[in-house]
Amino acid sequence: LYHDSNPGQSPDTPAFPAEPGMVGSFAPELEWTREASAWKATIVAGGTHDENFENTRYNADRYRMKGQLDLEAGRWDLRTRFEREYNDGINRYFGESFAETTDRARITLAYELSPKTSLQTRWQSAWNDRDGGRGSNENHSLLLSGLWRYSPLLEFGPGLSVKRSINQSGRRRDTIGPALTAQYQLSRKIGITSEVGMDFVGYSNGRSDSFLFTRIAADYRLSRLWSFNLSVLRDVEPDGPAGSGFREVTALNIGARRQVRRMSLGFTAGYETNDYTSENGTAGAKPAQDFTTLQLDLAFPILSDKVGGLLFIRHQDSRSNGADNRWDSTQVGASILCRF
Numbered sequence: 001l002y003h004d005s006n007p008g009q010s011p012d013t014p015a016f017p018a019e020p021g022m023v024g025s026f027a028p029e030l031e032w033t034r035e036a037s038a039w040k041a042t043i044v045a046g047g048t049h050d051e052n053f054e055n056t057r058y059n060a061d062r063y064r065m066k067g068q069l070d071l072e073a074g075r076w077d078l079r080t081r082f083e084r085e086y087n088d089g090i091n092r093y094f095g096e097s098f099a100e101t102t103d104r105a106r107i108t109l110a111y112e113l114s115p116k117t118s119l120q121t122r123w124q125s126a127w128n129d130r131d132g133g134r135g136s137n138e139n140h141s142l143l144l145s146g147l148w149r150y151s152p153l154l155e156f157g158p159g160l161s162v163k164r165s166i167n168q169s170g171r172r173r174d175t176i177g178p179a180l181t182a183q184y185q186l187s188r189k190i191g192i193t194s195e196v197g198m199d200f201v202g203y204s205n206g207r208s209d210s211f212l213f214t215r216i217a218a219d220y221r222l223s224r225l226w227s228f229n230l231s232v233l234r235d236v237e238p239d240g241p242a243g244s245g246f247r248e249v250t251a252l253n254i255g256a257r258r259q260v261r262r263m264s265l266g267f268t269a270g271y272e273t274n275d276y277t278s279e280n281g282t283a284g285a286k287p288a289q290d291f292t293t294l295q296l297d298l299a300f301p302i303l304s305d306k307v308g309g310l311l312f313i314r315h316q317d318s319r320s321n322g323a324d325n326r327w328d329s330t331q332v333g334a335s336i337l338c339r340f
Contacts, residue, residue, distance in 0.1 A: 002333020060089030135168025
């Protein structure tokens with residue numbers, strides 16, 4: 001249960017008021033897991049319904065189902081992920097409410113050539129379908145990497161990245177280029193995974209370009225009381241709003257958590273900037289959008305490890321050169337988590 005100062009993500013003008021209200025959220029989830037010495041399978045299904053007590057047109061529904069299967073056989077290691085997500089609510093990139101369905105798949109296959117070297121192939125795809133004539137888009141990528149284990153803690157190596165993005169108009173953005181992958185793991189204290197590469201881009205009309213992509217995820221457990229995390233992303237997504245073909249995303253997220261007796265105090269901050277290009281790769285197809293998110297929360301047990309509580313305050317802010325895309329909202333509330 002929480003209060004939202006701007007559930008419709010409106011610019012709070014006389015024509016588009018903020019309309020604050022109380023929101024009740026119900027989010028059940030079921031998980032099934034089976035594992036043996038050489039494999040592990042997991043299926044998760046859940047959903048969320050947000051009921052706005054002041055204005056029902058801001059109600060939202062989200063459903064998700066995902067499956068995971070991991071296999072190990074000798075020198076082979078196979079990891080698969082499949083997910084379907086349905087979201088009927090406000091989309092912050094469009095600034096309006098509609099339903100969309102997203103399917104995602106990710107398959108990673110690794111083969112150990114020797115105790116020091118391995119080959120890895122990763123394929124991942126996403127299909128997004130939006131209602132109301134907003135079209136659909138696709139994203140596909142293939143990464144081939146050769147990894148060298150420098151030490152028990154660190155492995156890295158070069159790779160080749162191939163990608164294809166298809167926007168709502170059917171226009172393609174194809175890329176190929178070198179990549180560098182690195183993984184560092186110090187027990188449960190420090191974990192870092194990074195990918196950096198250069199995409200050489202070709203568009204449907206024959207125009208070419210280049211783009212530097214980055215993915216970094218890091219976790220650091222300073223002590224039993226303190227933990228931190230960091231993620232950095234720079235990549236391109238096919239985009240739906242009229243007049244834009246692709247969206248260049250740069251995102252930074254940091255988090256910290258402090259254990260206080262049986263409670264834990266958490267803080268997260270995120271910043272995302274989106275630059276839009278046309279279907280032919282020219283800049284300025286749509287005003288750039290920036291999003292800022294800040295959250296402070298306090299988690300605590302209520303009944304052993306079966307029932308827990310959460311108090312939170314969250315602020316979101318959107319800035320754009322287009323006046324209709326500027327908005328901010330603050331959510332203050334509490335939730336109860338029950339495990340069976």
